[in-house]
Amino acid sequence: MRNRLPVFQRTESGEKGRTAKVRLYLLETGWVKVARALLHREDGFPLLPSAAVWLAREGDTVWIPVVAYLIVHDDDLVMVDTGLHEMCRTDPVGNIGHIMASIIRGFRVPPGTDSKSQIGRLGYAVEQVKYVIISHLHTDHASALEYFSLATILLGRGEWEAAQGLLRFQGGYNRRQFAFPYDFREVPQDPIAPVPPFDRGYDLFNDGTVVIVPTPGHTIGHQSIVVRLPSQMVLLAGDAVLTERSYRELSLPGFLPYKGRLRASLEAIRVFSELHPESLVIPGHDPEKWPALKKAPDHYE
Template identity: 30%
Template sequence: MKIHAIETGKVKITKNWRIGRGNGLKRFKNTLFDSEFTEWLPIYVWVIEHPEGLIVIDTGIPVDANKRIWFPPFMPLVQRAAKFKMTPEQEVGSQLRQLGLSPNDVRWVVLTHLHQDHDGGLHHFPNAEFVVSFKEWEMAAGIKGRMNGYLNQRWPDWFKPRFVDFDSQKPFGPFTGHHTLTQAGDIHLVPTPGHSPGHLSVILVEDDLMSILFAGDASYTEELLIEQKADGIGADPDVQQETHRKILKYAEQHHTVYLPSHDPGAKERLENRIPINKDLELEAQAV
């Protein structure tokens, strides 16, 4: 089956956002007030032409992603720390049509989490079934969600996703639960909390040996996964690092192509089916 990497604009974040520094409130302040920024990073959406229907993983950002937000009061600081670069032609709907695919034909949209660079293109998929973890929805919906920094005021009125409650599901390898999306049993959703409390990842099992793991923001790059470095925006670095260990444990058992949403090397790894670099992992363990 074909898998497409669609780059929906770019994002630049503070260096303390990409790799967190400090603990608790100090970590959050270091993230927002850092004066040093990363290079421009891709914002990938993944599209799987599956026999059971088109599957889109995340939706990228809208063209007005930099529009000023004043509530809650800390949001201008968040916007200063995460800047977007985008044109209308880069929105996910337009790029799907350039591939000869119609957004109206998408069967499932799986959201790894509900931050705006992942849910900003919801409006392109009025006919799709959206899937999100129940825990992420609890964090993101309503006034509580707004106070947590989720931009739920931008969601379409008709946005009513199907929830996956991993707490009631059986384990999948090292992951504490899972949900099988397809009748073929080749696409699984697994909990990967840390960057956000209800973050999930998608695993496509291509065959007995090879898996493709669409990681959202479980880590920003493959290197940071291997080094088990948590970002500065997640509420609990220990939880994120435990997720990293589970992903690496899965990769010990299956050749795994690891595809975070903001990793400049992800598209090449997908095209060439390059699994997680075990040599880098061994080097990180030796340090």
């Protein structure tokens, strides 16, 4: 297994301002039950907030959505995260591993909700997906990576190395989900043409429509994606913000490996939402905001 990933270089020759036809589909792949304190540490025990992630009583749990996105850029298909593998319906521990199974208390994965089935119902095939941008490699985001064996998988700087670490189970990774010889690449961090207030980013098609921005903190290599649609900008925040409250109130989660970086990312996303008031910020796991959004086969464009 490689230790360091090759850096991605785009082959697209798009131009800024060129009008590609872009559609964004939101895929709901299931729901999982976790301690409320996983989302917001102030909902946990005052003295040892992270302990509540494991010790919370049934009344202090909440069901949260596990999501993925499909971007159709002219004829190119791009996934953002992969959602829950269909195996999570029958053998969730086999997919996410024992450590994460101690945090996730329940699964709701109805038949046909995995990303492969949903892409099929939209009239496409997973083999057509060209890029998979992974916000981070935690088990609920990399769960269905094996559907996308032909794609180039784009990871943030340092995420691959973190996920290979000896203490990987402490970080929420299950290496079996990504121990495949796929085309994994590290996303460059380009100082040119960022989306304010992010000071770095990577413009995937070189036309401003899909920009990957580093938002470290939840994990070391976490990244978010700005999709510029004709109607509005959409920030697919991943787990940089777990809920709307995370960035509006700068509320920290129970799982907190890199506190300073996460705070800076939350702050950047809050400023983004203020600089672009027409934009839509989609948090990683918001049980209240998510149901109000348009899901596939409906879409944003």
